[in-house]
Amino acid sequence: MYKFLTIIIRIAVAIPAMITVWLVSFFLLDLSFLSSSGVSLIGAAMTYGIITGVLYFRSLKKNELTMKDYRYIRKQLIEAKHKIRRMHKTLLSIRQVTFFKEMFDLLRTIRKIYQVTKKEPKRFYQGNQFYFSHLDSAVELTEKYAFLYSQPKKSREMEQVLDETRSAIKDMKTAIEKDLYHILSDDIEELNFEVDYTKYTTNPKQERLDFDGQQK
Template sequence: MNPFLSFLIRSAAAIPAAVVIWLISFFGLEFPFLLSSAAALAGGALIYWLAGIFSDARFLKKHGLTRKEYRYIRKNLDEAKKKISRLNKTLFSIRHFPSIKQRIELFRVIRKIYSMTKKEPKRFYQAERFYFSHLDSILELTEKYAFISSQPKKNRELDEALYQTRETLSELSKAVEKDLYQVLSNDLEHLSFEIDVAKHSIKTANDIKNEARQSVPLPKNTAKPEVPAAPSHFVHTETNANKRAEEEEKTESQQQTGPRYSINTHTKEKVEIPIYTTREERYKAENRRSNR
């Protein structure tokens, strides 16, 4: 559990209890001021201790650990915190720029493993190889590498040693990544299980829908009822009556308006168009017209 959060919870329970005890002791029981203050402090301390026991018990029950196991894990985590702090200073004191990205990534993975283990102490058992082997090896190699690389003069042997150290740190970086995957192994298994359950539920729902569609009968095509035709003698009588009504309307309209006459205004007139073969004939014709 986060120590700061635990302190806030305990203080929130202890301070009001101490104030209430002091008020009861001083005003209710009429104790002297010093005795009331001592009782309030004792009561507040007792409440603070009981709240800590209650919160720790709840935390251990949540993660399935005993007090002995938690003390063991807490001790190793405190040691690992000191080692990680030393490693942080050493990694970023090395002046080898081509490997700076690798060092940053290595430290990020180490911090991730530590934070996950601190938040959920039960994960410590999945990261024992990291805490008891890989972290110590990385710390020793980086400190020696930083010491050798800080020397003003180097020979071939020192350069070879530095090169071998960088290669070993690269391999340890891969090992630390595997440690992280090992810490997350239970989460990955749980995730794959949840995915399988979700797929199975989706498949079951689709099967139920398909069965429901197949079980519902399709509606049959219903033809419209045919209207029986009227008898033939009714049809003939209706047509004769309609003709008579039309003839009567025509005669009435003629009687009212009278006979109609039409005048043809179109006249047909033949027009002759002369065609001249020579220019002289054309001049003669024009002279004739002018003389007229």
């Protein structure tokens, strides 16, 4: 959504610039229609590029990142996106209704972490364990589970492995939920502070009574 809005902003600025350059070139500089059109297109392209650069550096400043950090995180997010697609494809191949919800909840949590990090890249470093360990493990477990589950005949050993894999996926789901909580920990702390402050400002007498009661 943010990327779409930035494109709209760039186009919204570039089009008026193009029209202005064409009018100046055609009426004031007395250039031909084709020359004015060419100059106006160049002007629009330059304006679009300048706005892109401004928005890019504003994003770096907002997220407190260097260009090197931003490129590195962007590369990691592209890889994570491919892994999430693999996991989604694997999920669709599983026909076990009782376990499908568990897998779906896991995938939803993974997507939430990806979306939060994509929106605010500086959170990437809070999710190191997710991106460099838990995500790979989740994808590998689900793919192996789907492969074994798809076999027409299953031995007792295979059934045991499938059961152990289901248990491991549940444990991984819990670990990834903790990853999400860790990434959002700053927001949770800020929200708790705002709630406490709101309670104090809207009912200060009660807060003081509670405080005095605790002192006594």
